[in-house]
Amino acid sequence: MTSQPGHLSPRLDEIIADHIALEGPLLPILHAVQAEWGHVPEESLKPIAAALNIGKAEIHGVVSFYHDFRREPRPAHVVRICRAESCQSQGGRALERDVKARLAGRSDVLFEDVYCLGLCACSPAAMVDGELVGRAGTDEICERVGA
Ligand code: FES
Incomplete structure (x- = not known):
């Protein structure tokens, strides 16, 4: 920008x-x-x-x-936690629930749905502000957005 x-x-x-x-x-x-x-x-x-x-x-x-176009300014942080099968089998759903609970009320964090980040061997996977995170945990994701 x-x-x-x-x-x-x-x-x-x-x-x-x-x-x-x-x-x-x-x-x-x-x-x-x-x-x-x-x-x-x-x-x-x-x-x-x-x-x-x-x-x-x-x-x-x-x-x-086209979903990639945005009508409003994007929040400072974008968190994508994979919802596809490999990540689901490795606790992706619980990870997403925990991260969302911990970041509740943060208007500068946008959660976007994603189905496979190509990092299945390191499930559960996430992407935080464009950076891939393998074997993602709640603490690591939250730290990356300053929480
Ligand atoms: S299923 Fe999550 S990265 Fe592929």
């Missing part, structure tokens, strides 16, 4: 200009907007729609269809 959403215009204009000549520029523009501000701000939709000569509703549809 290099600028604040309240100052979208010059940077948004650059992003649009950098991508508008691409075939199918909407997704690359939305990815660049999210990379810049951490989400797709509502105020970015009208200028993008105008530049691409499409409706805001079409952009809303794309942003809501």
Whole structure:
């Protein structure tokens, strides 16, 4: 994130200009907007729609269809505890329950569902702020988010 959403215009204009000549520029523009501000701000939709000569509703549809696009700023920490079979068999469900209980009330922590992180041999697995954690435990996950 290099600028604040309240100052979208010059940077948004650059992003649009950098991508508008691409075939199918909407997704690359939305990815660049999210990379810049951490989400797709509502105020970015009208200028993008105008530049691409499409409706805001079409952009809303794309942003809501793809789960990787966020409409709101992401909290400081993102915790993903694997819910797939290998991790479930190694206590993943209890781990998730314990971590959520310990971090209850923390508005800066977002829990996201994930089904297999490719770390099955080290179950239960988690991902905290983009870093994989094998043989994850409650203390380690909580420490990584400052609890
Ligand atoms: S099942 Fe959890 S990492 Fe594969």
